[in-house]
Amino acid sequence: MGxxxxxxxxxxxFAASIGYVISQHTGVDFVKTPAVVLNxxxxxxxxxxxxxxxxxKTPAPSTAPPINKSTTPPTxxxxxxxxxxxxxxxxxxxxxxxxNAYYGTVQVRVGVQGRKLASVDxxxxxxxxxxxxxxxxxxxxxxxxxxxxxxSASVSGVSGATYTSKAFRQSLTDALSQAKNI
Amino acid sequence: MRTTRxxxxxxxxxxxxxxxxxxxxxAIFDYFYAVDIRFSTYKLDSEIMKINxxxxxxxxYSDEMKEVFALGEQTRKETNGFFxxxxxxxxIDPAGIVKGWAIRNAARRAETLGYTHYFIDAGxxxxxxxxxxxxxxxxxxxxxxxxxxxxVKVVRPxxxxxxxxxxxxxxQHIYNPHTPGATIDDIVSTTVIGPDIYEADRFATAAxxxxxxxxxxxDQIPGFAGYQIDAKGIATMTHTFExxxx
Numbered sequence: 001m002g003x004x005x006x007x008x009x010x011x012x013x014f015a016a017s018i019g020y021v022i023s024q025h026t027g028v029d030f031v032k033t034p035a036v037v038l039n040x041x042x043x044x045x046x047x048x049x050x051x052x053x054x055x056x057k058t059p060a061p062s063t064a065p066p067i068n069k070s071t072t073p074p075t076x077x078x079x080x081x082x083x084x085x086x087x088x089x090x091x092x093x094x095x096x097x098x099x100n101a102y103y104g105t106v107q108v109r110v111g112v113q114g115r116k117l118a119s120v121d122x123x124x125x126x127x128x129x130x131x132x133x134x135x136x137x138x139x140x141x142x143x144x145x146x147x148x149x150x151x152s153a154s155v156s157g158v159s160g161a162t163y164t165s166k167a168f169r170q171s172l173t174d175a176l177s178q179a180k181n182i
Numbered sequence: 183m184r185t186t187r188x189x190x191x192x193x194x195x196x197x198x199x200x201x202x203x204x205x206x207x208x209a210i211f212d213y214f215y216a217v218d219i220r221f222s223t224y225k226l227d228s229e230i231m232k233i234n235x236x237x238x239x240x241x242x243y244s245d246e247m248k249e250v251f252a253l254g255e256q257t258r259k260e261t262n263g264f265f266x267x268x269x270x271x272x273x274i275d276p277a278g279i280v281k282g283w284a285i286r287n288a289a290r291r292a293e294t295l296g297y298t299h300y301f302i303d304a305g306x307x308x309x310x311x312x313x314x315x316x317x318x319x320x321x322x323x324x325x326x327x328x329x330x331x332x333x334v335k336v337v338r339p340x341x342x343x344x345x346x347x348x349x350x351x352x353x354q355h356i357y358n359p360h361t362p363g364a365t366i367d368d369i370v371s372t373t374v375i376g377p378d379i380y381e382a383d384r385f386a387t388a389a390x391x392x393x394x395x396x397x398x399x400x401d402q403i404p405g406f407a408g409y410q411i412d413a414k415g416i417a418t419m420t421h422t423f424e425x426x427x428x
């Protein structure tokens with residue numbers, strides 16, 4: 001149960017960072033209180049993740065975003081429609097540059113509907129899993145296990161996986177600038 | 183003296199030289215910068231990008247590039263093919279080798295400059311040596327993959343390298359390309375303590391790619407310790423790991 005909370009929290013933090021990036025590029029109200037639904041295609045053999053930003057909704061800020069685990073496939077790229085609107089962005093689908101996160105590539109595609117940012121798809125995401133040729137036919141040795149627990153000790157440094165946030169912002173910024181200038 | 187910069191190789195890099203000068207620390211950062219210029223797949227003018235565009239014949243590769251290519255091939259063999267610099271589109275991405283290799287070379291530079299007590303952290307992969315400025319052993323926390331502000335273990339590497347592979351964002355959205363339809367949600371983080379940071383980093387990457395079997399792989403390699411965290415927050419450790427904990 002604790003892990004579910006933590007997962008929700010981390011998804012919320014991630015969603016908040018998306019909101020932050022969007023807020024850098026729009027003056028539209030929905031950005032300040034984005035409702036974010038993560039559609040995670042749990043059975044799709046693909047790395048694509050779909051994040052849908054619903055414009056206009058204003059949920060209670062303290063509510064964690066709902067996680068909708070479904071088999072909804074990622075949205076398809078629609079060739080760029082060029083309908084002129086009054087908003088900051090033109091409707092259509094824009095693919096951001098592939099941004100190098102040093103340990104992999106991050107690339108996003110944004111969808112603009114009704115002149116508002118409607119979706120963010122991950123086209124590329126770092127994947128350490130190169131092959132799966134390793135066949136586990138070894139006997140499982142007895143290794144010690146434990147539930148992880150937060151430590152309060154002060155340390156010289158912290159070892160952890162590198163984050164993709166910088167590359168994500170870069171690709172998203174590029175996609176949004178295309179939506180603006182076309 | 184400790185300095186952190188966030189403008190090289192796309193990750194925060196911290197260099198601490200006990201009793202060190204700013205010019206010595208700058209020299210270490212200069213080295214990382216030179217590595218970034220040569221190996222970054224983000225810089226169009228980098229040597230690796232020229233190689234990927236077919237603009238440089240193999241015999242004209244720099245010595246550093248030749249070394250990294252040879253190390254990549256050696257690692258591919260040692261990890262049953264789980265580590266590869268060749269991407270699915272046929273281009274070469276040396277990042278998996280370069281990071282640990284660069285940290286190790288930076289550490290050697292610190293030693294050449296006369297420092298025997300130092301700490302170098304590039305994006306959470308750490309080489310420390312000697313003692314900190316208070317004369318105590320360096321200690322490294324393992325980040326909680328579910329909460330980046332927490333640590334879940336403290337180790338004392340005693341001159342060894344500590345590297346972690348995994349992600350806290352990707353979490354359960356990992357797919358095995360060879361078994362379409364099967365979601366891999368078992369492993370979120372693998373930390374490896376190895377003879378030096380180069381060894382720790384490449385084996386952390388390979389072990390993470392192996393999924394839950396990675397810890398078994400690590401347990402069989404003399405001189406390595408591993409701590410693997412699964413999606414349920416359960417950690418599995420190699421037999422040698424507990425000796426490293428504080």
